[in-house]
Amino acid sequence: MIDSAFSMTGGRVSLDRRDILRGIDLTVCPGEVVAVMGANGSGKSTLVRTLLGLTPLSGGQTLVYGSPPAKFREWWRIGYVPQRLAVGGGVPATVREVVTSGRIARQSRLRRTSPEDKAAAASALEAVGLSDRAGDPVQSLSGGQQQRVLIARALAGEPDTYVMDEPTAGVDADTQQLLADTLATLVLNGKTIVLVAHELGPLEPLITRGVVVHEGRIAHDGRPPRPEGDCARPGHEHVHPHAAEAAAGPLSGWQGES
Amino acid sequence: MIELLDKQFFQLALIAALLVGLCAPAVGTFIVQRKLALLGDGIGHVALTGVALGFLTGTAPVLTAVAVSVIGAVAIELVRARGRTSGDVALALLFYGGIAGGVMLMGIAPGGSNAKLNSYLFGAIASVTTEDIWIIGALAVAVIAVVVIFGRELFVLCQDEEMARASGLPVRFLSLLIAVTAALTVVIAMRVVGLLLVSALMVIPVATSQQLTRGFRSTMGLAMLFGVIAAVGGLLSSTLSARVPPGAAIVLLALCGFVLALGVGKFVRRGRPRESTVSERSSMRVEEVTR
Numbered sequence: 001m002i003d004s005a006f007s008m009t010g011g012r013v014s015l016d017r018r019d020i021l022r023g024i025d026l027t028v029c030p031g032e033v034v035a036v037m038g039a040n041g042s043g044k045s046t047l048v049r050t051l052l053g054l055t056p057l058s059g060g061q062t063l064v065y066g067s068p069p070a071k072f073r074e075w076w077r078i079g080y081v082p083q084r085l086a087v088g089g090g091v092p093a094t095v096r097e098v099v100t101s102g103r104i105a106r107q108s109r110l111r112r113t114s115p116e117d118k119a120a121a122a123s124a125l126e127a128v129g130l131s132d133r134a135g136d137p138v139q140s141l142s143g144g145q146q147q148r149v150l151i152a153r154a155l156a157g158e159p160d161t162y163v164m165d166e167p168t169a170g171v172d173a174d175t176q177q178l179l180a181d182t183l184a185t186l187v188l189n190g191k192t193i194v195l196v197a198h199e200l201g202p203l204e205p206l207i208t209r210g211v212v213v214h215e216g217r218i219a220h221d222g223r224p225p226r227p228e229g230d231c232a233r234p235g236h237e238h239v240h241p242h243a244a245e246a247a248a249g250p251l252s253g254w255q256g257e258s
Numbered sequence: 259m260i261e262l263l264d265k266q267f268f269q270l271a272l273i274a275a276l277l278v279g280l281c282a283p284a285v286g287t288f289i290v291q292r293k294l295a296l297l298g299d300g301i302g303h304v305a306l307t308g309v310a311l312g313f314l315t316g317t318a319p320v321l322t323a324v325a326v327s328v329i330g331a332v333a334i335e336l337v338r339a340r341g342r343t344s345g346d347v348a349l350a351l352l353f354y355g356g357i358a359g360g361v362m363l364m365g366i367a368p369g370g371s372n373a374k375l376n377s378y379l380f381g382a383i384a385s386v387t388t389e390d391i392w393i394i395g396a397l398a399v400a401v402i403a404v405v406v407i408f409g410r411e412l413f414v415l416c417q418d419e420e421m422a423r424a425s426g427l428p429v430r431f432l433s434l435l436i437a438v439t440a441a442l443t444v445v446i447a448m449r450v451v452g453l454l455l456v457s458a459l460m461v462i463p464v465a466t467s468q469q470l471t472r473g474f475r476s477t478m479g480l481a482m483l484f485g486v487i488a489a490v491g492g493l494l495s496s497t498l499s500a501r502v503p504p505g506a507a508i509v510l511l512a513l514c515g516f517v518l519a520l521g522v523g524k525f526v527r528r529g530r531p532r533e534s535t536v537s538e539r540s541s542m543r544v545e546e547v548t549r
Contacts, residue, residue, distance in 0.1 A: 052424050075426030082420055091291040091464065093417060094473040101414045105425040109407060137472045153421075163424075 003066045004029050005161045005192045006051045010060030013043075013050055013216075020046045022216040023060070030160070033183075033193045033206050035224055038213035044196050045083070047213055048163055051194070052080060076105040079154030081164040085138060085146040092137035095149055099124055099134075102153035117156075124155035127182055144175040151179065162186065164195040168203065176201050200224070262497055270391050271383045271493055275508070277398040278450045278459060279489035283467075283481035284405045285443045286460030287474070288436055291416040297334065297437070298457030301444045303353040304330030306360030306453055309378045313367035319378070320393045323445045330356065331441035335433055381452035381505030383493060390449055397442045404439045412436055413474060450489065451505040459485060462512040469516075469523030488512035 004027045011024035020043045028034055028051075038044040049055040051062055053069020064072045079102070100113065100121040107117065125131045128148040133141065138149055147167065154162055168176050180202040183193060187206055200207060210224035262268045289297050308326025312319030330352065337348045364370040377385060386394075405412075415422040415432045423429050440460070447456045467480035492508025 054420055054423055073426065075424070078424060080421060080424035082418070085418075090468060091287055091474060091477050092468055092472055093413075097413070097474050098417065101410070101417065101421075104410060104414050104422075104427065107410065109411070113410075135472060157425075 004063070005032075006062065006064060006194065007066075008051060008060065008062040011047075011050060011057055011062055012059035013046055013055055014058045015046075015055075020216055021050065024213075024216075024218055026051075026211065026218065026221075028161075028192060028194055030192050031190050033187055033208045034195070034211055035200060035203070035207045035209070036194065036196045036211045036213060037198070037200075038219075040198075042213045043216045044213045045165055048165060048194055048196050052078065052163060076157060077160040078105075079157050079159035079162045081150050081154045081162065081167055083165040083169065085150055090139075092139060094135055095125070095130055095138050095141070095152075096121060096134040098138050098149055099152045099156050102156035105157060120158055121152075121156045124152040127155055127185075128152045129178060144171045147171050148175060148178070151182065155182070159191075161192040161194070164193070166196050166198065168197055168199070168201055173201075176203070179203070180206065267384055267386070268497075270386045270388065271504075272490065273391055274383060274386050274394055274450050275489040275493045276486060277394055278447045279486035280482050281398050281401045281443050282447050282456075282459035283463035283485035284478060285401060285436075285439050286464045287478040287481055288405075288412050288416045289440060290461060290464045291413075291474070292436070294338075295461050296457065297331075297440055298444055298460045300334055300349060300353050301327050301331050301441050302448070302453040302456040304356035305441075305444055305448060306378065307356050307363065308360075309448075309453075310360045310363035310367060310370065310375075313370045313374065314363050318389065318393070320390055320445060320449070323448060324393075324397070324442065327441040327444055328438050331437040332434060335437040339430070339433060377452075378448060379452050379454050380503065381448070381450050381455065383450050383496075383504045386449050394446050394449070397446050401439055401442050401446070404435060408432065408435060417474075451508050455505055455509050458509045458512060459489065462509070462516055463488065466512070466516040466519040469519040470526060484512070484515055488515060 006026065006028040008024050008026045011021055011026070012019070013021040024047060026047070036044045036047055046055055050057060052064070053062070053072070061068065065074060065077060067073070085098075100117060102124070103113075103117045103120060107113070122131070122134075125134055128151055130145065130148055130152060133145070138146060141149065147170075151164075151167065154164075167179055171179070183203065183206050186193060193206075195203070197203065204224065207224040210220065210222065211218055212220035263272075286298070289295060305323045305327035308323035309319040311326060312322035315322070333352060334349060337352075361375065364375050411422070411427050411432055412435075414425065414427060415429060415436070419429060422432070443460065444453070444456045447459055451459055463481040463484040464477065466484050467477045471477045471480055488511045489508050492511045493504050495511065496502040496504035496507045
């Protein structure tokens with residue numbers, strides 16, 4: 001039997017007495033490319049953070065490769081791409097230093113950084129097209145470039161499963177395309193990907209499964225949503241003045257299908 | 259100055275200055291990166307109670323300072339990890355308690371006096387004893403060992419705590435480790451620059467170094483070099499006149515270095531491809547906050 005990468009049953013999360021997730025059942029199998037979608041505040045980010053154990057559950061349980069996050073030991077199998085680069089309190093760090101730190105789960109405490117570590121970091125930098133900036137401080141990079149550094153950091157760890165929190169948010173079209181190309185290679189190599197996205201853009205053809213979160217529950221789980229009608233026009237900009245409408249809109253189209 | 263080198267008290271002072279110059283910026287780099295630049299000050303306040311406790315009980319003040327400041331550092335870390343707004347006030351209360359407790363206990367202690375209190379508050383490097391040097395040396399070895407063995411993990415922790423968690427690092431242990439290491443550094447530096455200026459040697463060399471460097475490792479290395487130059491230079495300058503207090507001389511020298519690096523750094527940066535300006539960086543922070 002193949003272990004699932006992630007498996008959450010009855011997952012509940014409350015933060016500051018507010019229910020963010022209200023009973024989530026979600027199993028992600030190896031090789032799946034899952035897009036977790038939903039309006040702002042729907043709980044989609046919390047969901048992936050909870051899968052990793054970054055946000056504690058207040059009910060239910062979640063497993064990472066068969067173990068609860070607190071007991072999970074094979075963290076090298078997971079590559080996490082947070083929403084934004086957390087720039088420390090002003091001490092500079094070079095792009096190479098940050099990307100190499102993605103190897104941490106594969107390194108042992110007393111051993112020095114090995115040639116394999118350096119090679120993995122170098123090829124990760126090449127994959128995101130930042131080899132020429134390796135020696136520059138990450139703080140000096142633009143937002144899109146920093147996003148690429150974060151992706152390279154996850155790539156450097158050579159994990160089985162990638163968890164990406166809004167990798168396309170606030171990133172220019174070129175970077176989105178570069179991300180899609182990078183992900184395509186990962187998909188070809190059979191990697192598992194769970195990504196949070198507001199809009200899929202160029203990632204759309206890669207997605208094998210769409211999970212729509214609405215008010216802390218899974219409202220749709222199955223074929224990835226395809227933009228329809230007005231939304232499918234090239235250059236269309238999504239404007240979602242009300243979260244509820246945004247979630248209800250695409251949903252109505254799917255209920256018949258599944 | 260040559261004849262001074264033969265005198266034992268000066269040799270001891272020189273060793274102490276060297277060790278402080280090396281250790282304080284090494285730990286300081288992690289602390290500054292973690293936005294805890296004032297952690298050293300906090301621990302310094304608490305350590306004063308430890309010193310007074312030593313006088314009161316007749317044990318070596320350095321040892322009691324180690325014990326109390328480690329307890330204080332752990333308490334500060336636990337409050338910080340809870341991450342609530344009340345933590346800010348809780349920390350302040352701890353600092354005031356540390357200073358007030360220290361002054362009170364020192365007053366009660368049989369051998370306590372204002373002069374002794376001052377020597378710990380502002381440093382008295384010339385009065386460092388051989389016993390002090392052994393303790394300071396052992397602490398310095400411990401601090402450097404932590405940086406060497408755990409440096410890579412501490413870098414990830416201080417850079418991005420979530421990433422550390424998602425990489426399976428022992429985040430709680432590492433957070434306590436960095437706090438305890440800071441506490442040990444405070445005690446090392448206490449005799450040299452004094453508890454009120456301890457943090458200066460953890461922060462100023464790092465701030466100086468980052469004007470000139472691009473990477474984390476190079477920032478730490480250069481900060482340690484600046485730390486040693488400031489500590490030894492300050493000590494030497496205090497030998498020119500008996501009226502120059504070494505602790506203050508060390509810190510002022512470090513500050514001069516910072517101002518110098520600020521100018522040189524601007525010149526160095528001009529050659530770089532693209533550097534985000536401070537306003538860009540702060541607008542990014544605003545975005546983070548409003549998210």
